[in-house]
Amino acid sequence: MEPxxxxxxxxxxxxxxxxxxxxxxxxxxxxxxFSYGMCGHREDAEDxxxxxxxxxxxxxxxxxxxxALNTWLFRIARNACLLKHRKSKFAPERELSLEQFLPxxxxxxxxxxxxxxxxxxxxxLNEELGEQLRRxxxxxxxxxxxxxxxxxxxxxxxxxxxxxxxxxxxxVKTQLxxxxxxxxxxLTEYLKLRVAAAPA
Amino acid sequence: xxxxxxxxxxxxxxxxxxxxxxxxxxxxxPADACAELEKHLGxxxxxxxxxxxxxxxxxxxxxxxxxxxxxxLEARLRRELRAAYQAALRKRRGGQASRKDRRPxx
Numbered sequence: 001m002e003p004x005x006x007x008x009x010x011x012x013x014x015x016x017x018x019x020x021x022x023x024x025x026x027x028x029x030x031x032x033x034f035s036y037g038m039c040g041h042r043e044d045a046e047d048x049x050x051x052x053x054x055x056x057x058x059x060x061x062x063x064x065x066x067x068a069l070n071t072w073l074f075r076i077a078r079n080a081c082l083l084k085h086r087k088s089k090f091a092p093e094r095e096l097s098l099e100q101f102l103p104x105x106x107x108x109x110x111x112x113x114x115x116x117x118x119x120x121x122x123x124x125l126n127e128e129l130g131e132q133l134r135r136x137x138x139x140x141x142x143x144x145x146x147x148x149x150x151x152x153x154x155x156x157x158x159x160x161x162x163x164x165x166x167x168x169x170x171x172v173k174t175q176l177x178x179x180x181x182x183x184x185x186x187l188t189e190y191l192k193l194r195v196a197a198a199p200a
Numbered sequence: 201x202x203x204x205x206x207x208x209x210x211x212x213x214x215x216x217x218x219x220x221x222x223x224x225x226x227x228x229x230p231a232d233a234c235a236e237l238e239k240h241l242g243x244x245x246x247x248x249x250x251x252x253x254x255x256x257x258x259x260x261x262x263x264x265x266x267x268x269x270x271x272x273l274e275a276r277l278r279r280e281l282r283a284a285y286q287a288a289l290r291k292r293r294g295g296q297a298s299r300k301d302r303r304p305x306x
Binding site: 012013015020024028029032033036037042045046049050053054057058059060061098102103110111113114115116117118124125129130131133134137148149152153155158173176177180181183184187188 | 214215218219221222223226228246248249250252253254255256257258260261262263264265266267268269270271273277278280281282284285287288289291292
């Protein structure tokens with residue numbers, strides 16, 4: 001964890017001037033991003049962010065070490081998401097298997113794996129691809145979406161994500177891998193025509 | 201890793217290594233499994249292409265932004281948060297004061 005964050009938590013616990021504003025300004029958007037990814041609905045995500053911060057301030061005395069902030073805060077956020085959970089307009093809970101993501105074969109029997117990672121940055125960074133990415137993440141079953149949001153989007157470690165969700169680190173690794181495979185598959189469907197059209 | 205596991209890795213094919221790719225990207229694979237995977241990649245361009253796109257997928261996810269941003273925090277809600285924070289500080293200071301009171305005086 002960055003030294004600035006550790007200091008911010010110490011300042012917050014000590015009541016240092018400005019610490020409250022800095023903490024809210026930094027973490028409200030992050031918690032919103034996480035809960036929006038889980039809930040898919042702005043009002044719900046704002047409610048979750050408010051409830052998370054409220055609970056965090058009420059339970060500030062339970063944060064024993066500043067280094068534990070991510071685990072502590074996102075566990076509160078996860079619980080707030082679960083309480084807020086509506087019947088999802090996105091994918092229902094279902095299992096993802098490794099087998100479903102194994103590459104297919106082309107007409108000659110060779111694995112069909114267009115390498116779109118080499119496409120120009122302006123293609124990979126454009127808003128349309130951003131929208132495809134959001135859709136792919138939203139289509140993930142909730143438990144895989146949570147692993148991906150915590151690990152890849154919020155940058156928590158495997159150990160931190162496992163502590164937030166309440167599962168083993170091996171389970172986090174499995175869920176993250178399958179989430180990435182599923183997102184990759186959707187992006188590949190969208191990008192493979194561009195790979196075919198790209199100059200050799 | 202034990203000898204039996206090492207023999208298993210040496211005989212791994214694309215499908216078996218497929219399960220390990222995220223751990224490899226994240227630097228969470230033990231050294232011997234890493235070495236076997238890299239040996240396989242040296243000779244398997246489809247696996248290299250798959251790894252490249254999986255790594256890029258993780259990179260794109262790190263840049264994820266929700267399609268909507270939160271509205272600015274309303275004054276009423278900010279006051280609610282501040283009140284909770286100040287109550288927590290008072291409780292903490294009260295607890296520290298009572299611990300000082302309990303210390304034996306000499």
